[in-house]
Amino acid sequence: xxxxxxxxxxxxxxxxxxxxxxxxxxxxxxxxxxxxxxxxxxxxxxxxxxxxxxxxxxxxxxxxxxxxxxxxx
Numbered sequence: 786x787x788x789x790x791x792x793x794x795x796x797x798x799x800x801x802x803x804x805x806x807x808x809x810x811x812x813x814x815x816x817x818x819x820x821x822x823x824x825x826x827x828x829x830x831x832x833x834x835x836x837x838x839x840x841x842x843x844x845x846x847x848x849x850x851x852x853x854x855x856x857x858x
Contacts, residue, residue: 802853812846821852 813821819829832838837858839851 799853799857811849812842812844813849813852814846815841818847818852 815826815829819826822829822832824832833840837855839847839855841847
């Protein structure tokens with residue numbers, strides 16, 4: 786397979802996962818988000834101040850779909 790075909794398949798699968806995340810409305814706690822990103826909670830606090838980083842909801846959880854979109858950028 787060529788690189789182009791592989792990249793198209795990866796994009797397709799990523800889009801499918803993103804759609805599923807949006808439909809389910811799954812949310813991540815601070816601990817889950819830190820584990821996903823492989824960072825310490827203090828680093829998460831600094832990242833949350835960056836422009837473009839998804840904001841948590843009123844319960845302090847992040848929407849998984851927003852995190853996936855952010856990761857793609």
